[in-house]
Amino acid sequence: MFDSVGWPELLILVVVGLFVLGPERLPQAAAWLGRTVRQVKEYATGAREQIRSELGPEFDELRKPLEDLRGIRNFNPRTAVTKHLFDGENPLDGIFDDTATNGHRPEAPKPPAEQPRPLSPGERPPYDSDAT
Incomplete structure (x- = not known):
């Protein structure tokens, strides 16, 4: 229930409660x-147990x-594709294994970048x- 409330939030709530309720009423609250x-x-x-007892196996x-x-x-x-297509066995295991390259994938070679030539005065850009 309080999964998203951490210690800083609880501390803020206590301080706000101290100001709103006062030190006398805070323990009672x-x-x-x-x-x-x-x-x-x-x-x-109790509601869950009552539903479970009334529904039985349908619950x-x-x-x-x-x-x-x-x-x-x-x-x-x-995992979902492997499970449904290959009945849980992945035929590609080991082919794309990152451990063979120590976790680094080889990069594809980059084509040499063309250097655009500067435009002449009065020339329109392409x-x-x-x-x-």
Whole structure:
């Protein structure tokens, strides 16, 4: 629940709470917040258990698409193509291995760059009608 809230954010919230509530009411507010969060967690767990008991094995069928959606976060296109086309075996393993070159890929040779000649006074620059 608080995955995105780090220590600096919590410190800022405590300082703001200290200014808004004052030092007398801040401990009571923190205790109330802790009880409320714990109660909400218990309600969510109870609801999940109630749904699981009422649906039985169908609950697992409902959870499967949700787990698939969570798996999309770690989606690797290369692994997906390998899995579906080659039944998990990649015939290209070792061909494009970076360890043979110590992690460095050889660069393609660059063609020599043409040096443009300077324009004469009054000469119009070249115009490419396909590029515009």
